[in-house]
Amino acid sequence: MAPAAALAPKQKVRQVEVHPVLSRSTLTPRQKRVVDTLGQEKLVAMYRQMVLIRSFEQRCEQMYQQRKIAGFLHLYMGQEALGVGFLNAARPDDYVATSYRDHGIALARGVTPEACMAELFGRVDGCSRGKGGSMHFFSREKNLLGGHGIVGGQIPVGLGAAFRARYLGTDQVSLVLMGDGAVAEGTFHECLNIAALWKLPALFVIENNQYGMGTAVSRALSVRDLTLKAPGYGIEGVTVDGMNLLDCYAVMEDAIARRRKSPSPILIEAKTYRFRGHSISDPGTYRRKDEVEQYQRVDPISQIKNLLDQLGWLGEADAKTLEKEVRQQIGKAAEFADASPEPDLSEVSQHVYA
């Protein structure tokens, strides 16, 4: 026997990505532009969305402890800037497909907290009538194509929406979100090639939160910079600070604008971090406390909160009010979900076939 030499690099304390903290005085020209174009109202609204997602997920944790929610539960805390920044840069008639870590995406897409919470409770007013659960949020109204539980399984589906745009000659685009772990699946490769070959308006977004379950990216993928894969398909690749709302918005806004004119895919890697374990049942002990803390210091929400304060667009008091409003909204959503009935038993055999 050969010595039990590690195959992949050992999981050492990872080099934490550098995420400069937003501050009015140090805004980049691009960030300035975003602030100006968005303006107070929109930026505060986006901030509110992030807070909504955060509070929603916190409520989910409680609801899971109270057994109102069951099965797998993958939370979005830490990745809010990404979902909110990217999705707000898209149009309502664009398409979105994502993984099982879909609460934040659905909320950022405008699916109501009521419909989301009811889904988690397995009630008929859920966004999938209670039949999908946490991993399978769908909304025809919002062009949300799910909510997919098979890693990489949503990539071809999102690609299909981009194909449709090309087929009908519309200027819609398709946002295809995936985790870093999904990059190792064959679908990633097959779909990037097809999208590049046919010039489909697919925006492939890697939510690189540094881990696939307990596996650091360095133990799953052979390159550290995932945009290195883009040239292999002859497409554009961009890296963005996923903890930074303004940068995420800017990158997506620009990427979409150019694709509305002439379709083509792009690969966007957003460096982010999940504040919780992989799923509610994962203590996440494979990550050192200080590593988590380093990322909490660049919490995407507090970054914007500070900025809004510095801009004088949302002072301490208003911020408190906003948070209180959101908490009430979530409370209402939970009450709504609780009040919503389970699907009628006849639904067992409904929707098997159209």
Added chain:
Amino acid sequence: MAPAAALAPKQKVRQVEVHPVLSRSTLTPRQKRVVDTLGQEKLVAMYRQMVLIRSFEQRCEQMYQQRKIAGFLHLYMGQEALGVGFLNAARPDDYVATSYRDHGIALARGVTPEACMAELFGRVDGCSRGKGGSMHFFSREKNLLGGHGIVGGQIPVGLGAAFRARYLGTDQVSLVLMGDGAVAEGTFHECLNIAALWKLPALFVIENNQYGMGTAVSRALSVRDLTLKAPGYGIEGVTVDGMNLLDCYAVMEDAIARRRKSPSPILIEAKTYRFRGHSISDPGTYRRKDEVEQYQRVDPISQIKNLLDQLGWLGEADAKTLEKEVRQQIGKAAEFADASPEPDLSEVSQHVYA
């Protein structure tokens, strides 16, 4: 409806790759080195192998017309330099896995024409006891892991042999051959990532014969230079003239030598061309006559034949003799195959389980 605009680039008359013809006076330093290290005996032996493959395939065409061979039949004419050059650079204890276009590979690996022809006739003395047929040549003795009919299906298998070498700490390497069409399959991507991540001694060879069935590479893959994919995995990528025996040998010889010392994968794209249709039933009308002719002008076999003549290592007369000997050898192989019995009917239920 949008105008029926082509998705992929139209299949126009393809830019034929530039394949400089070998000639003693214009040998590159690398080619000179190969000639010197191989010497007359070995080089003539390799030439003989190429002729053997060519004649074997020609005989297969006849045998198919005579209904001695049935099912799918994919011929290797035009790609001989590649199979012979690459495999001769490997050691007998290295591993080889390839696609259904496997006759040339098996012969270059030293599987006898008798065993190959008997396999094609569906006889018990075939290299797979007549159970595999043209697409499924196997040889435990020669470490030939097949012969695979599912495009891209051999890639993980070949990777497994590389894993084994790493696991046992041997200095063996694994040659994993595939067509250009296989590059679009997910297995290509999954296996390159794993090989790179774990530093496995897998030599991934793309036999880029410009077409996957009737589809030109430009209509199947979004990049023209397939080695562009290597950096996406952080591995070495090399392009080589697949019509040139010396270059193929040199590239593989060097690639293997380095990996014996420290294992790691490499992606080798060999530009080649198949002189026949995809399979015996394919007239290949999607390729213009003049395109085929341009490649015939750089026929890998005549290139070496000329060189050997120029080197004074194999004159006209000797060449004739060699060809005659090979034809006789093939004739014997066909007779052997004809004489070999069909497998006993009891074999239907043998080898289902070990």
Added chain:
Amino acid sequence: MDTQLITMREALNQAMVEEMERDSTVFLMGEEVGAYNGAYKVSQGMLERFGPLRVVDTPISENGFAGLAVGAAMTGLRPIVEFMSFNFALVAMDQIVSNAAKTLYMSGGQFPIPMVMRGPGGPAARVSAQHSNSLESLFAYFPGLMVVMPSTPADAKGLLKTAIRNDNPIVFIENELLYGVAGDVPKGEFLLPIGSAEVKREGRDVTVVAHSRMNHMLRSAEAEFLKAGIDLELIDPRTIKPLYIETIARSVRKTHRAVIVEEGHRFAGVGAEIADRVYTACFDDLDAPVVRVTATENPLPYAKNLEAASLPDVAQAIQACKAVLYRA
């Protein structure tokens, strides 16, 4: 009805062409379906007729383009995906099962998947182990999918047209060896309901159920059965799922005997399901246990004699009939 004598290949082509003329959201996608006119020429002339946007040549990425079709179907198109052969659908199994079959249900009814996956299945001639899978039982196992397998040109046209208009993901399995078989096919508009079995030959002695090529084989062997003194009643389920058992049960109540012939393997094959339903529906009518004729339990070998020994043939079917008639 005004009919034409055409091959199965032409019938399938006609069905696709008519439906694509009728509905601009229908498109064909697959390997070599366009410029090459199909590996088996089923899409002959379609690229020329409909252009490269509606007759799409794909790279060899089955899981990718099968899933692409699911996404296209979710967003309003009606894809026809051609698998060059269903053996290659194994590479796409995840998208077929996890997405095509389940999305309508998982989404609470929001996203129907109007999608046809078609191509040849089953053994062809001497193409060996990896190219000879009969996979109908695998697809039929999953709620959400429908499985259609015609054995005549007319059935092929009528069922494919219906399948393309149907709002569900449908696995439409053809047979390479039947592509060249000709038959009378109604011209123009002709639709057959999915889920209707047909008695292809009426008889008194024994009910024989067979689909796809096996039905064709037995249909063509009428003389041999008569010579063996067997007046068989031959039924073609035509759609494996939904399986219309009543036609079969009615026949068994008449003949009191049933034989099921399928080209696939035995273990949990389609015949196992049919047998189970026949026993349940006709327990008191059966005079003998149902006999199943299937492929032998081995991958299909290349050698001519071994291949022949592996696949069901007329002789075995006749033997089975004699067995249920207690004449063997």
Added chain:
Amino acid sequence: MDTQLITMREALNQAMVEEMERDSTVFLMGEEVGAYNGAYKVSQGMLERFGPLRVVDTPISENGFAGLAVGAAMTGLRPIVEFMSFNFALVAMDQIVSNAAKTLYMSGGQFPIPMVMRGPGGPAARVSAQHSNSLESLFAYFPGLMVVMPSTPADAKGLLKTAIRNDNPIVFIENELLYGVAGDVPKGEFLLPIGSAEVKREGRDVTVVAHSRMNHMLRSAEAEFLKAGIDLELIDPRTIKPLYIETIARSVRKTHRAVIVEEGHRFAGVGAEIADRVYTACFDDLDAPVVRVTATENPLPYAKNLEAASLPDVAQAIQACKAVLYRA
């Protein structure tokens, strides 16, 4: 024999550890099997014990590493591939079917594939449509594969150890909800033959065949059956393929009645094959048609009430027994 009270999880772990101690060519590969000690902790402590070369964490590339294992098996190693759940084996279906199952045959016997693919299968608790597939009938369909599904810790240990030593590709399907169930397990060397069913409870009234969690569920419901006046004879096939029908047939010849309970879907499920064999072996002994209890024909929904309504339970099993006893 010296026994210990341990969980199914521990029994599986023990089997792997013992076999890896015994044979250095055996290794474990899969997602999170190493540093994370397994998504369900079945490989607890194994990385520490055997090191990263023999307990290998893989990227999320099922088709890739399943095929890698085939190649490793062809070249002399004995891989144990853990699928985090068998739902993800759908992505690897091609390597399992086209290569693992067929290579020995295609190569004329030159390359055996000594390989175990294991992990949890079937529905867990509220994990919805894509994570609840019962795929045993799919794997069992293909000649070349064996399918093993234990329902007790002892069977799990004895069968897994045998499977690891077996030279064939074996699909070893565990059940997440049984991982925590404890039972007496022989210490050390303990091997159970593949292909041996077991009568888990002797009874006179009706033969009930059930595998994996369904067998456990019925075993634990003895009282309810007695209360319903049913003295059931409960059989666990333990290995789906090869299926040892004799144990079942012997029982049916005694009880004259059979009920088959499985957690998977009905169409061409494992129960269809078992029913077919029972009818064939016991046609004249059966006093009633075999009744199958299965999951309903729909993807598994998330909603608690719908999930419960979709899966077989004790009440349905009792109903089925009454039906074959004509007491319903």
